[in-house]
Amino acid sequence: MTTATQSIEVRRLSPALGAEIIGVDLREPLSGEVFEQILHAWHENLVVLLRNQDLSEDQQWEFGRRFGPLAGGHIPELEGSREGIAYVSNVRKDGKLIGILPDGEMQFHSDQCYRELPSQGSMLHAITIPSAGGDTLFANCYSAYDTLPRDVKQRLVGLRARQVYDYNLNPTQRGTREIAADVPTWVHPVVRIHPATGRKALYVSRLMTSRIEGLAEHESDQLLNLLFDHVEQAQFIYSHAWQKGDVLMWDNRCALHARTNFDPAETRLMRRITLMGEPVVAG
Numbered sequence: 001m002t003t004a005t006q007s008i009e010v011r012r013l014s015p016a017l018g019a020e021i022i023g024v025d026l027r028e029p030l031s032g033e034v035f036e037q038i039l040h041a042w043h044e045n046l047v048v049l050l051r052n053q054d055l056s057e058d059q060q061w062e063f064g065r066r067f068g069p070l071a072g073g074h075i076p077e078l079e080g081s082r083e084g085i086a087y088v089s090n091v092r093k094d095g096k097l098i099g100i101l102p103d104g105e106m107q108f109h110s111d112q113c114y115r116e117l118p119s120q121g122s123m124l125h126a127i128t129i130p131s132a133g134g135d136t137l138f139a140n141c142y143s144a145y146d147t148l149p150r151d152v153k154q155r156l157v158g159l160r161a162r163q164v165y166d167y168n169l170n171p172t173q174r175g176t177r178e179i180a181a182d183v184p185t186w187v188h189p190v191v192r193i194h195p196a197t198g199r200k201a202l203y204v205s206r207l208m209t210s211r212i213e214g215l216a217e218h219e220s221d222q223l224l225n226l227l228f229d230h231v232e233q234a235q236f237i238y239s240h241a242w243q244k245g246d247v248l249m250w251d252n253r254c255a256l257h258a259r260t261n262f263d264p265a266e267t268r269l270m271r272r273i274t275l276m277g278e279p280v281v282a283g
């Protein structure tokens with residue numbers, strides 16, 4: 001489906017989610033009207049993509065802050081020159097990484113779900129990409145919730161789950177059971193309501209959700225694995241193959257994302273902006 005508007009074009013990227021915005025150069029000042037169209041497309045499509053951009057830190061920061069206040073990371077030395085900017089990269093200078101999340105595959109997750117106020121959305125600008133792999137997959141958590149069997153939906157009413165920033169604590173991995181004292185963690189509803197769209201979205205992920213509160217461990221593991229397998233089905237997923245110059249923004253409130261593996265000998269450099277968090281409303 002293609003929708004022509006006064007000045008921008010919004011083109012669907014896949015049946016699952018995602019839209020490409022065509023006709024915007026983010027180096028130029030963005031009118032309020034055009035920004036509202038981009039914001040609307042973001043809310044409707046969960047992911048928006050603008051191709052062939054070439055933005056400085058300042059230009060990307062200016063675009064990002066239109067969506068709301070930006071959030072700092074927790075590794076200050078890996079951040080850009082402005083609050084809210086970080087580099088996702090496997091580049092090493094003098095043997096030291098210059099960015100976060102350097103190598104390898106990452107399972108599905110929602111950024112900062114382990115915080116009391118998780119990030120609304122995240123944006124990546126592709127500066128250097130590997131020749132193959134390093135794709136980002138996005139899963140539509142509205143569709144995942146909507147298509148759950150009625151009895152599973154009923155089981156989820158009122159349930160809350162612990163989100164942990166430790167990749168060994170989830171039921172799929174189950175490397176450890178103890179949460180270290182310095183590991184960020186928070187309990188959030190399993191189903192949340194998106195504040196802008198009012199829609200219900202599943203809010204658990206294979207990488208970071210460890211346990212549903214109030215259930216025995218085997219029951220919690222069984223239900224979580226069922227939900228992870230459900231949301232990761234192909235019909236809910238858009239797989240993004242990056243091109244240099246892509247600016248892509250996803251909504252952490254209703255979409256999960258994952259990364260495929262790539263050759264660590266190749267360079268992958270992305271500039272990331274993370275939007276400030278907001279309270280999670282139970283669905």
Ligand SMILES: [Fe+2]
Binds near residue numbers: 109
């Ligand atoms: Fe992430």
